[in-house]
Amino acid sequence: MPNASTRPKRGRRNRRTPREDPARNELVSRSLESAQQCLFNQDYGTAFVHYLLVLNLAPVLKDFAKESFRFTLFKWADELDSLGRIQDLFDCYEQALELFPTDEVIINSMGEHLFRMGFRDEAAGHFHKALKLKPDFPEAKENFYRVANWLVERWHFLMLNDRRRNQKYQQAIQKAVDSGCSTVLDIGTGTGILSMCAKKAGAAEVTACELSKTMYELACEVVTANGMNGRIKILHMKSLEMEVPKDIARRVSLVVTETVDAGLFGEGIIESLIHRTDISCPHCNKYKPPSQSGRVIPAGATVFGMAVQCLEVRRHHRLCVSEVGGLVMAAAGELHSPVSCGSEDDSTEPYTTERLSRLPGGYTPLTKPFKALDIDFNNVQELEGLCSREVSRLHLPVTGEGLLDALAVWFQLHLDQESSLSTGPEEDTCWEQAIYPVQTLAGDELIVEISCRDAYLRLCSVAVARDGREFRLDDCLDPERPRNSPGPSGGPKPSPNAEAELCSALACLGTDRSPSNGLRDYTMLECAEMALLNNQPYHDSFRMAMAKLISNLKGARSARGQGLEVTPVADPAVGPMDPGPDPFYVLDVSEGFSVLSLMAAGQGQVKAYSSVEKPHHQAVLRRLARANGIPEEALEFWLNQVEDEQSVLQRPSREKLWSAIILDCVETCGLVRQKLMEKATLARCLLEDGGQVFPERIVLYGMLVESDTLLQESAVQGREPTLGFNIAPFINQFTVPVHVFLDLSTLQCRHLSDSVELFVLDLMNTNANYTDRDVKVQASASGRVTAVPFWYQIHLDEEISVSTFSRESHWKQAAVVLHQPLVVRRGDWVQLTVTLRKSSISVAARVEKEAEPTGTPAARSVGGSS
Incomplete structure (x- = not known):
């Protein structure tokens, strides 16, 4: 305590109020x-x-x-x-x-x-x-x-929840450390689980590297929380940039990594393992031929493939219909997705990814599984020569009849001599399969070329054999190739008649392979844009709704005595025409490629404005307009005329208003587009009397489900799958409550209720909208409600609508995953509070066991067909 004899100090003066300046x-x-x-x-x-x-x-x-x-x-x-x-x-x-x-x-x-x-x-x-x-x-x-x-991509949650995968890696690392590999490098550490396995196994030194700043910081948190801070060195850098002794004290004896994607090489594992020769040593490489580096886990891989017929793949990668909303599509030329197994572009991945077991409509194998490639990750010379490998050619007997839509690829990852993991379509695994879209018919035999250009695994179906004759697909699709010239691989040319025979067969697929100018005419559309073009119910419904609107407007205009107002209209085929009625103005502000403006222009007396931006997409629409008899003046490209995004919905001229404005309301992933209601409010102000926003109304439907799959894909489920390591609380900070790109028709789940109307968005009536709604749903079965999947009924007008939950839909569904599962018994009433804020949908749920549904807003049951 203070010295009591000390003379008290003079008290501090009161601070004066600062002088005004x-x-x-x-x-x-x-x-x-x-x-x-x-x-x-x-x-x-x-x-x-x-x-x-x-x-x-x-x-x-x-x-x-x-x-x-x-x-x-x-x-x-x-x-x-x-x-x-x-x-x-x-x-x-x-x-x-x-x-x-x-x-x-x-x-x-x-x-x-x-x-x-x-x-x-x-x-x-x-x-x-x-x-x-x-x-x-x-x-x-x-x-x-x-x-x-x-x-934090969603596959992180699936991977960490895959206990079998984690356990096999742990066992392989334990064996390697026990055999003398005491210094370890973990490339692409992610959450740090493999580094912690190495340290727990007894490794003396463990270093990890991670390029993503977010994942690097996450790994640091995880390692600290598991008591290994200072015992595992984590570097925020690319493994290719690491140097000894600048970044890592000494060469390591074991490299562990899982930088593999569905196509095996897509995450750069080859480059990383070649570079490891600078940072690892060979003394632990006991069971492989001598190499210039330390042991690697995984030790190698075997790649398998299979030719399949699959409608879901087909409709996302090529045009499957000859007519879209009344438009004959032949003049569009060849339309396909950017993912093509015949692509010559080395800068893009030659495959997409799908979980074959969950594709709507399933798939049909057309060949038996075949071995495409073996790779030894411990053999540096083999890795260095991978890109320069000669193209290998496989002749695959076709075992089933049908259309060849894709080559599906998976692999077996050899962790060591005894243990492996398979990513096959029948396996319960966190990996998807690589899909190489193909556009051909299956013959008696399929000829596939396999290469590794730019360290991508590339599979290309180059020919089919039928009745002993070989038909090269590029010959069929390229009329400019000289008749007697050899194919790209030097194979024999088929006879002209045989070539014509196969070309004729290909034409039956609904894709025009012979444009009027005789040249190959390729146009690339995104996969979702291809699926949209193939969605016939949507385009047919829109055509009917637009025809009704224009007919009604014509009748109203005539009744008001304004039918004599004229503007000149020209037909490029016959020259200037007599002045016709004043046109109706239609604006399509759909995202990406859309033919809706062209369909509107085809109604006659319509001046349609399209928001299609890309020049080659505009060229396709112009060709289609000419081929379908639509005057050139009837179609304009609106974004060519506006200076900024804010002007997209402005009037076509000072004295004119829009007769119809087409809004793209739902994203392909299953969510409402951002700022939809703001755009709808502005659009309504720009409509002429009797004009309409398409769609006029969107109804959100949902149901209660129990789905462990959704839980596994949304968050790490405790410590058990992660081998006891405390990882879940840290990575689950990046959990999002809405799961998108969901296919409800194939989702592994139990339906715990019927479908109910959850929410309504009225784009034509501001007063009818709200931001919150309570809906009561009765459980039709006992279980745990883990999620509320939802989809939309898009009402173009009062009578015509389309669903985003149908077999033909290009849209996927989405689901709100509950923070905590809700236990219900059959007959219980569950109150859902549905909230829409800035296009973000949230759902809260609670059980009301004794409550009655009286007085609640329309919780009527509706059917949802897959």
Whole structure:
């Protein structure tokens, strides 16, 4: 305690009130007035500078000026963004955050700019910080969920929940360490589970590297939480950049990695393992031929393939119909997805990925499984020569009749001599299969070429054999190739008659292979755009709804005595025509490639505006217009005429209004498009009397399900699958409540209720909309409600609608995964609170066992067909 004999110190004088500084006050007052005047004049840059001066000189004004300052910052940032002044933009945000370091709105807005510019890690950090400051901040929550899917891809959860996979890796690592491999390098560590396995096995030194900043920070947290901080060295860098002794103290005797994708080589494992020769030593390589590096887990792989018929693959990669909404598609030329097994582009992956066991409609094997490749990851010379390997050619007997839609590929990963993992379609595994789309008929024998250009595994179906004759597919598709020239691999040419025979067969697939100019005419569409073109019910429904609208408008115009108003219309085939009726203006603002504007123009007396942007896509629409007798003047490309995104929904001319505006309302993944309701509100203001927004209404349907699969794909389920390591709490920070790209028709689940109407979005009537709705659903079976899958009925008008949950749909479904499963008994009533905020759907659920459904909004049952 203080010395009592000490003489008390003189008390501190009361602090005087600081003197007023008239000059400063005058400067603040003038700057504040100038800021407000500049804001009124929309001179946001100057206004921002004045606000900075005011708030730095007079912090007491922060609360008073916060809203105006935010508004000025956001407007000025948008201008800087449009001018490409990115550094100035972020400088402004840094200055703003010095003044308001805990303002969640400014932090979230900066994150949005970072995300748009590709800085996903940094964006996620800002969204996460904004959520910590205000956990119920809906914009930050939606942004964080969106970026979380980029930062921690969903396969991480499946992989960590795959106990069999984790256990086999652990056993292989234990055996290697027991055999003397005491120094370990983990390439692409992810959450650090393999590094922790090595340390637990007794490795003396463990080093891990991870390129993703998010995963690197996550691994550091996980290692610390498991008591291994300081015992495992984690580097935020690419393995190819590591050097001894700069980054790693000494050469390692064991390299562990799982940098493999569905196509085996797509994550760069070959480059990484070649580079390991600089950072590993050979003394542990006891069971493989001598090499120049340490042992590798996995030790190698065997790749298998199989030719399959699959309608789901077909409709996502090529046009399967000859007519779309009344438009004959022959003039479009050859349309296909960017993923083509015959692609010559070495910069793109030659495959897509699918879980074959979950494809709607299933698949039919057309050949027996075949071995495509063996690779020894411990043999450096083999790895270095992989890209220069000679193309191998396999002759595969066709065992079933049908259309050949794809080569499906999987592999067996050999961890060591005794243990392996299979990614085959019949296995219960966290991997999908690689799909190489093919466009041909199956003959008696299929001829496949296998190569490894650019360290991608490439499989190409180059020919079919029928009745002892070989038909090369590129010959059939390329009329310009000289008749007597050999094929690319030097094989014999078929006779002209045989070639014509196969070409004729190919034409039966519904794809025009012989455009009028005699040349191959390729146009690439995204997989979802191809599936959309193949969605005949949607286009037929739209055609009927548009025809009804135009007919009604014509009748109304005639009744008002305005049918004599004319403008000249021309037909390019016959020259200028007599003046016709004033056209109806239709605007299609669909995302990506769309033929809806062309279908509207085909109604006659319609001037259609399309938002298709890509020149080659516009060329396809022009060709289709000519081939289907639609005058050139009837179709315009709207984005060629507007200066910025804000002008997309403006009027076609000062005195005209839109007769119809077509909005793209649902993303392919199964979510409502962002800012849909804002766009609909603006669109309604631009319609002529009697005009319509398509669709006019969207009804959201859902049901209660029990699905362990959705749980496995959404979050790590405790410590048991991760071998006792504490990983779940850390990676589950990146769990998102909405699971997208779901196919409900093949999802492994139990239906615990009938389908019910959950929500309605009325695009034509603002007063009919709401943001929250309570719906009561009765459980039809006992179980655990783990998720609420949902889909949409899209009403083009009162009578015509299409579902996003149908066999022909190009849309997938989505599901809200509950934070905690809800135990129900048959007959229980479950109250769902459905909320829509900024296009983000959330669902809360609770059981009301004794409640009756009286007085609740329409919880009527409806049928959903797959």
